[in-house]
Amino acid sequence: MAITLHNSNLKLKIETPGEKYRGSRFDWNGTVTQIWYKGKKMLAGEKMLFHRNNKIFGRGLHNEFGIKHCVGYEDIPIGEYFPKIGTGWLKKDEKPYFFFTQYKLDVLDFSWQKVSDTKAIFMCDSGIRNGFGYRYTKTIELKDDTFQISYNLENVGEKKISTTEYIHNFLLPAKKNIGPHLELAFNWEYDKANLLENVKTENLIDFTANGLKYQKTPDVEYFLGGVWEARKDKNFGQNGKWTLTDSASGIKMSETASFVSFHTDVWGHKQCVSPELFIWLDVEPGQSKDWNRTYSFEG
Structure with missing residues (x-):
């Protein structure tokens, strides 16, 4: 059953595991x-x-570990299980790892607690297979017009965990289709010519110094890859942030990361814009890693 958190201005619906x-x-x-x-x-x-x-x-703010840098896949034989953090143990097949594949899945041991009307904690313990193992805790807490998603990943296995995590922020303010009323901005300037990928944006997107505006409602899926890598000043020590401004509703929504972005993409369609700030994780056995994302609202 879903958990609801709320305060005077914000309400969150949080799906429980499975x-x-x-x-x-x-x-x-x-x-x-x-x-x-x-x-x-x-x-x-x-x-x-x-x-x-x-x-x-x-759906919603759906995060993923290891979309490309999947933990343990290359270290095990076909038919063995590798860890997909927060998801389960996946059975390796004869092909290279591909995130769209629906792998055979052994589910993790999950638990959760609604601490108060403004705070909930979610936990999972992987156990250990093929030398890999972790404990993963996610805490979601509201305060005024913000909420924070905090993560702790503890490596309890024998092998190093090296991977990425990001949130597919599936945004659609006020249930109004994507269009000219929306502007997305990052806290850095980038060079359009240096994007790693620029797919189906012609006659759809106007590029600004640090983001994009829509010319019309999209009729295709579009994608910008490597927005972080294309930054002009090459100041790669800055924590990542994006802001979505909706002139139709007067609302601004932003995500501020506690980390330096490893990679940044933008993806979307008619009913979604998804800015994605990636973090790179290196967690040695016996060590843990903490990071967070803060979402803020105005309007």
Whole structure:
């Protein structure tokens, strides 16, 4: 059963592990599936309305570990199990790892607690297989017009954990289709020519010095890869942040990371814009790593 957190201006719906999503890609360990800010919905999904399957596709603020740098896949033989953090143990097949594949899944041991109307904690313990093992805790807490998602990843295995984590922020303020009323900005300037990928943005997106504006409502899926890597000043020691401004509703929503971005993408479609700040994680056996993301609202 979903958990609801709330204060005077914010309400969050958080899906408990295995409640609906049961795929082998995204994190199960507590997922914010909807945000209401002053009564207005802010989130959508990986697929457009009427094309969604909540069991296998992402929704809301759905995070993922190891979309490309998957832990342990190259270290084990076909038929053995590798860890997908926060998801489960996945059975390796004969092909290279691919995040869209629905792997055979052994589910983790999950637990959770609603501490108060403004705080919830989600936990999972992987056990140890093939030398890998971890404990992973996610804490979600509201304060005024912000909430923070805090992470702790403890390596309890014998092998180093090296991977990425990011949130697919499926944003759709006030349930209004993506369009010219929206502007996305990062806290750095970047050079469009130096993007690693720029897919289907012609006649759709106007590029600003530090972000983008829409010319119209998208009729295709679009993608910008490597927005962080394309930054002009090459100051790669700055923590990442994005801000989405909605002139139609007067709402601003932002995510501020506690870490230096390893990589940044933007993806979306007619009913979604998804800015993605990646963190790189190196966690030695017996060590742990903490990081957080703070979401703020104005308007």
